[in-house]
Amino acid sequence: MDGASALTCAPILILLGPPGAGKGTQARMLQERFGLVQLSTGDLLRAAVAAGTEAGRAAEQVMKAGGLVSDEIVLAVLTERLAQDDCARGVVLDGFPRTTAQAEALDAMLAAGGQRISAVISLDVDAARMVQRVAGRFTCGGCGEGYHDDFKPTRTPGICDACGSEEMTRRTDDTARTAMARLDAYAAETAPLIDYYDRSGTLSRVDAMGAIDRIAADIARLVNGA
Secondary structure (H helix, E strand, C coil): CCCHHHCCCCCEEEEECCCCCCHHHHHHHHHHHHCCEEEEHHHHHHHHHHHCCHHHHHHHHHHHCCCCCCHHHHHHHHHHHHCCHHHHHCEEEECCCCCHHHHHHHHHHHHHCCCCCCEEEEEECCHHHHHHHHHCEEEECCCCCEEECCCECCCECCECCCCCCCCEECCCCCCHHHHHHHHHHHHHHCCHHHHHHHHHCCEEEEECCCCHHHHHHHHHHHHHHC
């Protein structure tokens, strides 16, 4: 699974933030604005398994057995992906790393290929308002467009602005209780990454409770300066 020497992408950005902070949305906007490739752990693993890569086969064996894919395998999958041509303009990591151990392993893997993290952006949120944000989310079942009861309702109730579908869905775990549990889990496990990257001098913070376009503009300024 050794492929670190083939890494060609730059810059490498990381988005940090609890569930519901908008990491996926902002990663997609970075992809559109700067031509970066959005890499999420789940998508990476599924693509590697489908492609039958060495790391993908290792991941598939673990998942079929009902186990958790190890950090070593995730990093191997990421290494394979970073070596692909479309990553040459840079990538944004969405959802990885989640722990300081993963961050240390990622730094070591990148260093082996002459790479490093360019910038880490923490999407900072207010816990009470975040619970409101998560609990109000719903999605168009036709095209996947996301909405919110308070912040982004459909122009016509029950009808998707983008495709006109009347099929709206809500995740069963998008409740106030589960949102608070996710925030607690993030604080316990992932928030220490903020200290880790702050010590390395790569961390910047963005208020993620405002309008999506304003948050995107703040992030873009940081990316331009990275």
